[in-house]
Amino acid sequence: MTDDAPNSSTPPGLLPAGLMDLLPPEAEREAVLVETLMAAFAGHGYERVKPPLLEFEDSLLAGSGAAVAEQTFRLMDPVSQRMMGLRADTTPQVARIAATRLGLQPRPLRLCYAGQVLRVRGTQLAPERQLPQTGIELIGSDAPAADAEVALVAAAALAAAGVPSVSLDITLPTMAPALLEAAEVPPALRQRLARALDRKDAASVAALSGEAGPLAAALPVLLAAAGPADGALAALAGVELPPAARAIADNAAAVIAAIRARAPGLRITLDPVEFRGFRYHVGVAFTLYGPGTTGELARGGRYMSLNEEPATGMSLYPDAVLRAAPAPAPRPRVFVPAGTPEAALQALRAQGFATVAALSAADSPKGLRCSHRLVDGRAVPISKEG
Missing domain, CATH: 3.30.930.10 (Bira Bifunctional Protein; Domain 2)
Structure with a gap:
């Protein structure tokens, strides 16, 4: 250099x-x-x-x-x-x-x-x-x-x-836009409402929807309805919705009914005004969560x-x-001496073992991270002390 x-x-x-x-x-x-x-x-x-x-x-x-x-x-x-x-x-x-x-x-x-x-x-x-x-x-x-x-x-x-204990979260990313479009909300107010919905700011959503007119009055109700699917569906059924938004709600109810017909024990939540995820979704959107704090495992929906x-x-x-x-459980690894017949190795692999052949006298079971060694044709566990 x-x-x-x-x-x-x-x-x-x-x-x-x-x-x-x-x-x-x-x-x-x-x-x-x-x-x-x-x-x-x-x-x-x-x-x-x-x-x-x-x-x-x-x-x-x-x-x-x-x-x-x-x-x-x-x-x-x-x-x-x-x-x-x-x-x-x-x-x-x-x-x-x-x-x-x-x-x-x-x-x-x-x-x-x-x-x-x-x-x-x-x-x-x-x-x-x-x-x-x-x-x-x-x-x-x-x-x-x-x-x-x-x-x-x-x-x-x-x-x-x-991972058997999953829960399914359903969102309707086109619901809020359909309501705002039907209410003919001006662009600036629409952006403010979208930000408030994204932040789950109930007070701001209530105040801004009041400015947006009667057709936007459903937004605070639907924001508060997020949770178990039955409660959210009841909220959707109980509010006045314009035709496009009502079609979205009816489709969500039909999807949930189809899921429950095949998997009645699956935990389902519904958030009617959430619109996260890829912007190409045009119907119901899904997120599958694992148990505890494992987070999102899958995401998808209609496009x-x-x-x-x-x-x-x-x-x-x-x-x-x-x-x-x-x-x-890790795959057990068997240390086999050089020259071991291939038939013996095939038999071990058929039992689920990984066969690790010595290539020189310097090779050792410990150095090759083996859990077993081949002794008289059998895989024998290596003691921790060894």
Whole structure:
């Protein structure tokens, strides 16, 4: 290195903020979990697709993809000289596949996927920018039973992964906009009301809805109704709603009835005026929570696919599911001397052991993190003292 060379080389182990290596045994746990979720999806008739990690920007950000444009990394393709994007969410890619490559297939389509997504920035609570994602998309049906199905299949997949006690939170992201549109609320007042609703500021919502006119009077009632689904549905039934908002409420009631017909024990909450999440949702939106403080495990809802085709889906986040699921027992590792017949190793692997062969005299069970050693053809546990 010359004297005038900058002394700012990046340490080889340093990664960009929000990116990390996944090491043993966590990497294997994640891989096993993803395949468990995918097997559950397949058992309900969802067929696997594999979109590319990046594609041309104009197709990646079409339709529902526009909602994640600000979270999408972009780069120039040196071959075509066109801009490409790295996916920040897989749902828009599945919508593209359904509209193009599978455009002539009978509807409804049931598709599932697994892969990594990359986002420009994380959040304070979730700073990771590269995330594993699995999910299901049901494309071509606007029936409430379709929304119910994706919620229940996602819950069933979580149960297969060891998280049976989930709760389903349903939101109606188009309800507040429908009320404000019907009331012809001026843009400035509409923005203030939206901020107050987002903050759950009941006093401000009550005051501002009074300024917005009688059609907005339902907002304070619906804000206070958030909670168990029965109470929220009763509140929706008891307030005066314009036709568009009433259709949203009736659809929510039909979806919840369809869910309860198949899973009467599932805990369901409903927030009629919450509008968090991706902006492409046009009907009910879902969030699945794990027990205790494990947080969000899945999110999804109703949207319009490409070609204005009705669709609904749910994305599951394996990193969050791993925190909620019980840790599996580690795979036992058997230390085997060099020259052990392959038939003996195959027999051990058939019993669920990982066989770790010595390659030199310096290799030891402890150094290779083995729990057992091969003695007289049998896997014998290694004592902690040894």
